[in-house]
Amino acid sequence: MTAVELERGLTEAEADERMRAGKGNASPDGSSRSLGEILAANVFTVFNGIVFAGFGILLVLGRWQDALFGLPALFNTVIGVVQEFNAKRTLDRLAVMNAPSARVLRDGVAREIAPEGVVLGDLLVLRPGDQVTADARVVRTDHGGPRGLEVDESMLTGESDPIRKAVGDEVLSGSNVVGGTALAEVVQVGADSYAAKLTVEARRFSLVRSELRGSIDRLLRWISWALLPLILIVVNGQMQAFGGWGAAIASGAWREAVVGAVAAVIAMVPLGLVLITSIAFAVSGLKLAKDNVLIQELPAVEGLARVDALCLDKTGTVTTGEMVFNHAAQLADRAGWQSVLGTLGTAPDANGTAQCLAAPFGDHGAPRVCAEIPFDSARKWSALITEPGGDCEPGSWVFGAPEFVLATTDTAAAREALAQAGAIAESGLRTLLLAHSTEAIGGGEHPELPGGLVPVAILSFREEVRDDALATMAYFAKQGVDVRIISGDDPRTVSAVAREVGIEHTAGVDARTLPDDIDELAEILEREHVFGRVTPQQKRAMVHALQSRGHVVAMTGDGVNDALAIKDADLGIAMDTATPATKAVARLVLLDGRFDRMPGVVAEGRRVIANIERVSKLFLTKTTYALAIGFIFGLLAWAFPFLPRQLSITDGLTIGIPAFFLALMPNASRYRPGFMKRSLTFAVPAGIVVTAGILALHLLAPRLGEFTLTEMQSAATLALAGIALWVLAVLARPVHPFRVLIVLAMYAGLGLVWAIPFVRDFFAVTWLPADLGWLVLGIVAVGVVLIEALRAWHRSRIELRDVSLT
Template sequence: MMLTGNRGLTTTEAERRFAAGQGNATPNGSSRSLWEILAANVFTLFNGIVFAGFGVLLALGRWQDALFGLPALFNTVIGVVQEFTAKRTLDRLAVLNAPTARVLRDGVSVEIPLERVVLGDFLVLRTGDQVTADARVVDTDHAGPSGLEVDESLLTGESDAIRKRADDEVLSGSSVVGGTGTAEVIRVGADSYAAQLTAEARKFSLVRSELRSSIDRLLKWVTWALAPMILIVANGQMQAQGGWGVAIASGAWREAVVGAVAAVIAMVPLGLVLVTSIAFAVSGVALAQRQVLIQELPAVEGLARVDALCLDKTGTLTTGEMVFDRVIGLRNVDGWEGVLGHMGSAPDANGTARCLAEPFGEAQAPVDPEIIPFDSARKWSGLVVAECPDDTVPAPGTWVLGAPEFVFHDSGDSDQRITDALAEAGHLAESGARTLILAHSTERPAASERAELPAALLPVALLTFREQVRDDAAQTLRYFAEQGVGVRVISGDDPRTVAAVARAVGLDCPEGRDARTLPEDLDELGEILEHERVFGRVTPRQKLAMVHALQRRGHVVAMTGDGVNDALAIKEADLGIAMDTAAQATKAVARLVLLDGRFDRMPGVVAEGRRVIANIERVSMLFLTKTTYAFAIAVVFGLLAWSFPFLPRQLSITDGLTIGIPAFFLALMPNTARYRSGFLKRSLAFAIPAGLIVTLALIAVHIAASQLGDVSEIELQSASTLTLAGIALWVLAVLARPIHPFRILIVLAMYAGLALVWIVPFLRDFFQVTWLSHDLGLFVLSIVAGGVVLVELLRAWHLRRISSRSEAVLQ
């Protein structure tokens, strides 16, 4: 395309401006920087508490009791390495799949990376392009009411296309939906909308979600409770040593400090956030290997929560490749073949129109017609042909190609030819063919800011097109039905055509709903969406309204699409999914991009999300059980002025074997459990009683030891360690169900690790544990057995509670 003779910048001048900092470079926002990853994993409140305790014990010469600092450091390193690995993978994919800009250089249209666009460049804009820098329109390829049509919905929320003429500004982040043209770049980088829109769309962010908000709320509770708990524990430990004065004078304060540090460290659920972040990162990499790009890692959780999936028919259920089928002549008007050939050969022709280039491209095309570009809202495009003495060119007047119902929506039954044409179009649509009508009028459109249909339009020909249904579509939709995900097929095509395709992939839909009959009220629209599944003639505004209507009714909505007209709905959906063929604007706002465009990736995507959230819930119960018994033990032993029953090094055994090591494996294992809301309530409903069972068992051991009379401090600590480990390991065994060979191996390995601590003399001496006397050993075994029974009863109650609540929700 060549417009006013603009040649654009020379390559040398563009390079000079780029070197001078006038490029469109913006920070890579697809993930956090290495420094941000380090800061997020290292400089945390809980790490501060842990490493402060670590430093105190080192200063006291109790390095053996400071071992908890090493796992904390190791966990932090793992978190940094895992997330940085995920960052590199996702950044590499983001670069490979980044949109490009089309500019004039040395008079030639070339595609360059977005950041290489410089001030003064001439953008070459075509239908479907995202404007990559703020620019001033220099020229368009047609004048009059047509102009260059730009969708600014991502900036303003208004889905109506805005017509741009010479000297008008086009803003980065907007999208070209009609026409072609050139525009001179006037703002780049951080000064333009693109820097804000694209960076925000691709930024690593903690997505608002139940999982994240629940964990954040929990950590806030723990943080507020830590300060008073530290005072209670410190005072209790000093009182256990004979009081503050005696403890300080005798040097027993050292043991009190060690006990206080052990109690405080036990309260901190250090690994919960870490394991969650790693699970997200690993899932991001796993999906990337399946050609699914996660633009925001925590969006993985959104995959599990989806219960309403809105699909665009074209490119999702079908391959998106249109093939011209046949033409049915209705009325003979000179030159109609040339009109179709011109429309099919236009640079901004959509996929359907391009199918006309081959069968009609050889016919004589009109000379310099005025073009009315296709608009997804009005569903038609047109040519205005001027009078010409040459009778071989198409007849003068206005030629319109579009959806029959839209081209003749105001015609009624005034003309039998129109009535017959619409009836024939209906029969063709019912067979599953996409049907367009070519109409002609000898009059021009009325002068208007918005293109209007001319008067006296009459049908000339019906054209049918076929789409190939994806081989995997039926199987994929069956999966969603089995998983309780409601599917809505939304398309701009004739509802009868959409319904025919939907039936071909197994959906039960006798007929599709014409979106033009849908109410504007969101509550009424939501009620219809609950019962109907297939919709045709849907406008971009209605796609957005459908997303909002479903959300208002409590659904978690995923929206797939590839067109510019899908972008706003994809952005507003809980989970936006773009196909590989999507326009740049659509990819920019989607949280997921199917890089190979395969719809059969979707079950794996949803399953991955459900695996993550189900495993995080399982692991969170382990951490919350520990936090519960740590707080309870601290309160009871502190208020009763009992010595804390563990050394920090002994807690390192129980933490590592019952939580730390198995949590990493359990968080990454397969899990097919469906998502259910109420994550935090369910976790606390199990963890608090489980933690109290452990606390009661330890109180019983302490009381029994005092009754026996001759129990040494090391024996009491050993008995307490065995009691805690025995019950906590059974909590692990319960949460590792349903039974799986690898889960069984994990639990048995942890039991073996505990046995080794007592069997190996070096480990026994290092951790300061000993074999128990006969009476104390029997009592510990009986307490652990009782604890195991109580945990099993708790599990049964918890499962019944979940089951009854699930049934109540379904009812």
């Protein structure tokens, strides 16, 4: 830019013209999923079409008592819409930048405008405390002054130290100015800026990966497509059972045929499984909220229980982000060196590292200071000049990075001090050096090191590790979770922190040497566990690489640089100090920043998974026998043996009510993959046993005599309930007083249905003749024996599989 342009900036007319040309800094809006798309995805499904069609048919026929099944389907749909809409709303609010205004130079005057008012070519006037609102290139620093511009990019790149920017360097949108002033020409705006690209990527709509939800959704799809041909078989069979299509329509018996067909079809759908799962997730979310763990998407409760690869961002997750004093090694005898350090640590403008000196050295008294030279990131040192008359050696005391403090000193003591400082730095600690000289500091506005500097003390500092980190790491190691620490900092620093929290694989890898190929990266990640100088894109690639090897990956962090990796991980976890953008994409937020909350989340996830697996076997047993009975009775043109309301009895007592309580009980079972396979290997044989019992009743009852339709339906209901309640009793084990109480209460509930006249009339059931009653009792007894045999086989099969895996 010309000197005139540097003094003037754009004119208002030029800025307006560029704004009209679409060169403004407007941020991209919206996520990839609209409310209409969410409604369509959850409402217009084959599953809902079948259920609500049956619901509507029964209402039209005036059989509202048989249409109660519509309520769980409605609840399922509402829950699905609400969950996805909340996720969308959170993403839409996401923003990497939170600057309230931007300062630009226009017509030679610095003025504040809205960030979206910045246009391409504008000159940003950057001062300490400002957030950069668009990608820009530095064209002048400090208006010719010495300090230059210092920018904190930690939330974008993970680099914890401020970055010095010279003329020609780029400053990224979303970074913060911490020192110096500058003019910077805007080179990228709006969707092309760094912060906007991060925002667009983070806003891409996705739901948390959930084995429970994924398996249940897949099962529902299978059932939905299987129902289409089964509906035709069942409807035809019911019409044939009432004398054929013509006779049924002529006599009006088609109404009963339709009710029977609807009962058969609806019985095949595990309506309550989605509802119970959602309730279990919601209750867990409320429970964790009391421990200051925010679950932003309910299925995330199960996520950490499945994780086998945990990627931790160092700063803000494993460490507090603060530096703490580690050790002081005295190199030469100079009076009052401790008091000099105390003065440096208690100075009003002391930086974070210098402030660590206040506690160990602040009570050593104050030297007689006649001049101070503040710290500058360009020269990397500060100084105090002390005068005679106190307990402190008079002269120049220089404090800063060893290689900068001793840059002009070539003595044996200096070389030895540099070697010692280098050895300490290799261990991952940060080192600073205090040196003394009897000569004065020259240079005026541009201070110069004095001659004759003598190294007095080497100070080492380390990042403060969270108090709960070591115990939490030990817990995850015991649980078989492979932990990797990933940071934008120096690999040596990351390694030091890793050792402190008990991670043995401490040979830090410099991420700048990592390959771009996912397979090669995955190979390295299987071996190495500590990484430094990692870029945001590499963090994301690491998540993808681990996932490509079959790992379930959790990623924690607090900076914008972590947002994309957190979003793509199977479970993203944000700390309390995280930026709004990072919290928005995380599935789980530790509101009080306590890392030791994580084991509690694991335990809660395990409880949910184990309990949902237990109750899923109940629902899938019912789906199996409903499909089998509907198919067989339809093919044989037999009248369906139940009314929908009678199935409501068995559904409520053998599945719905007990499933609600079982899903919320304590359960410490360790997670094992293959939830749906295990459920089906029990549920399908159990459903076949129930089907065999109903077929046996239908085949054997006519040999005992003639029974009314109501008596046969009552007998079928009792036979079904008797065997299904024993399935419940088996799945409620191991024996626990509360589980025993649940099972006994369901048996009592079944008895009350027959004992209370108006309830018996509502459900259209009756007491059975003795012969039919004994037949039902015999069928249930055989069913109980078969279910016990199934349980023994299923347990031995699981135990054998667990042994083979170990």
